[in-house]
């Protein structure tokens with residue numbers, strides 16, 4: 001499922017309400033430094049012919065046009081969301097685009113949140129970190145508690161280091177949203193005690209202001225992945241709920 005436009009929607013999002021999407025990556029292909037087995041955009045190897053990445057001016061113009069149109073039509077927008085075909089922070093203009101988006105949001109939809117769905121691999125880049133600090137909802141991914149499982153779920157490169165990701169997340173001092181997908185296939189089970197305890201140890205260290213715990217809801221590029229019922233995820237995270245963590249759970 002690739003986004004054909006820089007700005008798309010608004011769509012009804014399970015997690016974000018009425019969400020106006022922004023795609024900072026190509027329209028017909030995906031660019032990501034992960035290649036998650038569940039990615040709704042498919043594999044990185046598909047659609048490689050399109051490498052056009054919109055610059056800050058193109059994003060600003062597209063967003064201004066769309067926000068103006070939505071306002072005139074009385075369309076509700078709860079979140080202006082950077083998601084799209086890959087990892088948004090890979091766009092070299094990311095920091096400038098965030099600054100422009102804040103100005104446009106304040107002008108047209110001051111009560112809408114700005115959300116960024118990121119795989120958190122570029123938090124060590126100061127401009128990326130500072131930009132993410134400015135948005136209302138930096139939603140940072142941690143699917144696996146260690147590099148071995150991340151290689152299976154996220155198919156990340158060899159340079160991925162979960163410790164570096166955690167160090168970047170620690171700099172938010174809890175003021176971020178942690179997103180984690182729970183699923184199982186023949187190679188692993190996210191809710192197995194070993195995986196779960198490793199993940200919970202990071203959660204207790206990071207103390208994010210909110211956790212989005214969810215499962216797959218769309219076809220996945222890898223066959224044989226199973227989703228979880230909401231009740232299974234809730235039961236597995238009950239101790240964190242009891243400890244006061246705010247957790248939004250979306251099962252199948």
Ligand code: SF4
Nearest residue numbers: 032034035036039086
């Ligand atoms: S990080 Fe996001 S965009 Fe990148 S492969 Fe994973 S799900 Fe797809």
